[in-house]
Amino acid sequence: MADYDVLVVGAGLAGMRAALAAQERGAKVAVLSKVHPVRSHSNAAQGGINAALTDRGDDWQDHGYETVKGSDYLGDQDAIEVLAQEAGREIIALEHMGVIFSRGEDGRLGTRRFGGQQRARTFFVSDFTGQAMLHVMFEQVLRAGVEVLDEWFVTSLVVEEGRCAGVVAIELRTGKLHLLRAKAVIIATGGLGRVFEPSTNGLICTGDGMSLAYRAGVPLMDMEMVQYHPTTLKGNGLLMTEAARGEGAYLLNSKGERFMERYAPTMKELASRDVVSRAEQTEINEGRGVDGCVFLDCRHLGKKFILERLHQVYEEGKAFANVDITEQPIPIRPGMHYQMGGIKTDVDGRCWDMKKRWRGVPGLFAAGEAACVSLHGGNRLGANSLLDTVVFGRRAGHCAAEYASQEPLKTVSQARLAHEEERIHALLSRNSSGDSVAKIRLEMGQSMNEHLAVFRNQEGMETALRKVRELRQRYDRVGVRDRGRIFNMGLVFALELGAMLDCAEAITVGALERKESRGAHFRTDMPERDDEHWLKHVLVYHTLEGPPRIDTLPVTITRWQPQKRVY
Amino acid sequence: MQVKLKVRRYNPEAENPVAYQQEFTAEVEAYSSVLDALMYLREYVDDSLAVRCSCRGAICGSCGVRINGQATLACKTKVVSVAPHGETITVEPMGNMPVLKDLVTDMKPFWDKVRQVTPWLQPEGLEPEGEYVVPPESMTHLNGVMGCIMCGVCVSDCTALEVDSNFIGPAALAKAYRFAADPRDGESQERLRALNEYGGIWDCTRCMECVEVCPKGVAPMDRIMALREKAMAAGFTNTYGARHAEAFSDSVKEGGRLDETMLAIRTIGFFNVPKLLSMAPVALRALVHRKLPMPSPFHAPIPDVHQVQRIFGRLEKKL
Numbered sequence: 088m089a090d091y092d093v094l095v096v097g098a099g100l101a102g103m104r105a106a107l108a109a110q111e112r113g114a115k116v117a118v119l120s121k122v123h124p125v126r127s128h129s130n131a132a133q134g135g136i137n138a139a140l141t142d143r144g145d146d147w148q149d150h151g152y153e154t155v156k157g158s159d160y161l162g163d164q165d166a167i168e169v170l171a172q173e174a175g176r177e178i179i180a181l182e183h184m185g186v187i188f189s190r191g192e193d194g195r196l197g198t199r200r201f202g203g204q205q206r207a208r209t210f211f212v213s214d215f216t217g218q219a220m221l222h223v224m225f226e227q228v229l230r231a232g233v234e235v236l237d238e239w240f241v242t243s244l245v246v247e248e249g250r251c252a253g254v255v256a257i258e259l260r261t262g263k264l265h266l267l268r269a270k271a272v273i274i275a276t277g278g279l280g281r282v283f284e285p286s287t288n289g290l291i292c293t294g295d296g297m298s299l300a301y302r303a304g305v306p307l308m309d310m311e312m313v314q315y316h317p318t319t320l321k322g323n324g325l326l327m328t329e330a331a332r333g334e335g336a337y338l339l340n341s342k343g344e345r346f347m348e349r350y351a352p353t354m355k356e357l358a359s360r361d362v363v364s365r366a367e368q369t370e371i372n373e374g375r376g377v378d379g380c381v382f383l384d385c386r387h388l389g390k391k392f393i394l395e396r397l398h399q400v401y402e403e404g405k406a407f408a409n410v411d412i413t414e415q416p417i418p419i420r421p422g423m424h425y426q427m428g429g430i431k432t433d434v435d436g437r438c439w440d441m442k443k444r445w446r447g448v449p450g451l452f453a454a455g456e457a458a459c460v461s462l463h464g465g466n467r468l469g470a471n472s473l474l475d476t477v478v479f480g481r482r483a484g485h486c487a488a489e490y491a492s493q494e495p496l497k498t499v500s501q502a503r504l505a506h507e508e509e510r511i512h513a514l515l516s517r518n519s520s521g522d523s524v525a526k527i528r529l530e531m532g533q534s535m536n537e538h539l540a541v542f543r544n545q546e547g548m549e550t551a552l553r554k555v556r557e558l559r560q561r562y563d564r565v566g567v568r569d570r571g572r573i574f575n576m577g578l579v580f581a582l583e584l585g586a587m588l589d590c591a592e593a594i595t596v597g598a599l600e601r602k603e604s605r606g607a608h609f610r611t612d613m614p615e616r617d618d619e620h621w622l623k624h625v626l627v628y629h630t631l632e633g634p635p636r637i638d639t640l641p642v643t644i645t646r647w648q649p650q651k652r653v654y
Numbered sequence: 655m656q657v658k659l660k661v662r663r664y665n666p667e668a669e670n671p672v673a674y675q676q677e678f679t680a681e682v683e684a685y686s687s688v689l690d691a692l693m694y695l696r697e698y699v700d701d702s703l704a705v706r707c708s709c710r711g712a713i714c715g716s717c718g719v720r721i722n723g724q725a726t727l728a729c730k731t732k733v734v735s736v737a738p739h740g741e742t743i744t745v746e747p748m749g750n751m752p753v754l755k756d757l758v759t760d761m762k763p764f765w766d767k768v769r770q771v772t773p774w775l776q777p778e779g780l781e782p783e784g785e786y787v788v789p790p791e792s793m794t795h796l797n798g799v800m801g802c803i804m805c806g807v808c809v810s811d812c813t814a815l816e817v818d819s820n821f822i823g824p825a826a827l828a829k830a831y832r833f834a835a836d837p838r839d840g841e842s843q844e845r846l847r848a849l850n851e852y853g854g855i856w857d858c859t860r861c862m863e864c865v866e867v868c869p870k871g872v873a874p875m876d877r878i879m880a881l882r883e884k885a886m887a888a889g890f891t892n893t894y895g896a897r898h899a900e901a902f903s904d905s906v907k908e909g910g911r912l913d914e915t916m917l918a919i920r921t922i923g924f925f926n927v928p929k930l931l932s933m934a935p936v937a938l939r940a941l942v943h944r945k946l947p948m949p950s951p952f953h954a955p956i957p958d959v960h961q962v963q964r965i966f967g968r969l970e971k972k973l
Contacts, residue, residue: 525697577701
């Protein structure tokens, strides 16, 4: 049994930033992840990170307003103010850590344009900004000597007397189950892309942390807000960065028209992602696509420019779509990309409410895509997710360290561990029903992608919910063929599927609850935004028996009153 | 379409834990990668098949394996490119590291070596209030080496590591270059000094294998060569490696060709008698096998040696 002040689950950008922040405040910290930190999905963020730097004439209020507008007024404005105000110093901190941000001619940080914003305020490293940041953050973890438990998988959170007291986790290399006690636990496990098929997300994005918190008693908020990215590859759903459009690429339909001129006359290709994805899907549905796709045209940007600033997508096009983007438009379509919703937290990452308006678990924190502060509301702006990870990772780390300094370690009975042992053992010794984890996952993913995509309606969402509940029953009988302990990935997939089914149900239930269209949640049967009734968050609580319990929470509005959203 | 695979399996928990080959057939699409094929096997045939993977897009660096004998990322290798006529594809774990289970290797030695190069920026003096102001091309230049995803593919197929596990290896040395070439780093002199030690930059045999296999175009060997140049320019000339390089170029400059005997003697040093004597058996064996020309005190220059010297003159002016 190991004891920590702060245990961080997930070692992407948010997790490592949180661990560094907690350690900086004197806490005994470990960061645990089911993969090695540099394998985390933060890697896949391509285009950049937003910040309004005042010394170059930008204003955080403009960044704040555009984030609020992007969120379709569902983002909590107190949190968005924090994000926009703290962005500048976080960019400089990252630069000092060693991130090789692209420069302007004067040797100072350069910017590019991104969607939903009038001004170029996206800092970047070619088109692999996430990777360049993640590897530097790992360098800092090595420098600081933070303990890293890589290839460990958390099976449950330990809650004692209503407070989080640690986790039970499998060390994948040995297959041994461990009880890790901690005064504070931070969940930074990222997104849940694999709930959908296809998705831009890596195979590890399975919503584990969301499910852990949900089952421990924390509500999941705004789970219906699932972002479909406008430019993903057809075959495997891989991402083509928004930076391509930020740098001037066009979207064309089968007639060669720049169709965004009709949907967003001012911002065109750089309207917010929900708007662009809906426009593309409309073009496709009305017969102006080719093979279920429209085209991203980069040719006029020139080969030299593409190779320097869009190198990764150039390589990706060649390797995965057999298209040279310097010479041909590349077929793309909207694809599931990001979960705006997640574990409900306050602006310091706490998964409980100091004012008791919602129920949570003291001692538990969350940050990054796994969390919902809420910054992104109904639709996240491109290049705000990297910013989210570092700003709110740091804040959660600081707050968790402070919390831990005033909290004793709780006594945890060994029965907790024995109970988990038994659950895992039962799963491993269960005879297979003939069904398989992969089949259930695929059916879930396809159903979600059919009914909870860019356009939704009551009937489709009900079909998806019935499907998810049927799959849950099948899941309870599924077996694992690998009976070993060492690197039993079959076991891990089975546990991940359990988490994904929790998330799928929360998404569907949340989507059915919201009787309007807002941001990424567009209902063809209720196409208008309804501020009178639905300018509020949807909270989904896990219940031991029966369907999830639903609650709502008002949106925090500080300075930007809801307006009609036009791009 | 169907694809045949021969996968190297190893289960440490088996009664008799030895590695063996297992043949499979996977159902894939025409555009599928070898990783897709392995995923199919894991999902529908045998969930005990262990392989690391995540992003599917050559970004996370998890799925380094050997395909048909050469290390690569399984996600970046198209089935049709390695088996255009339905050949059986051989998949094995990466080399130069212990195998934990099936295709999963122990990356600990890899990370230990990365740690060895002090892999974080060590800026000089006080931090500026804003960002460091540096030439834009100095950062763009680092894009190439920051593109490294630490997949281990270069380490797997490194021929120097195969014979000397003390060698820091291509990935960690490329990482070292990333700092040595960063204008914000204040410790490049100390970094270069440390890299001259045994196991460092001079132990690369320049076989090009790492450049060949790297899935991200990082070209680790080129970084190692750049580090050698930097080290010599920084005054670290009194090493076997540096003396070897100097003797090599002097020999060609003086005579238009390589004088192997003198090369060895100058590399080791005229006055390092014990070491020179210890080399004698090697030299004799090389002579017998005609790997070395008969030593001649009169190593005559080639005709037109002035042409070679003209090239040297131009190069030196350029530098």
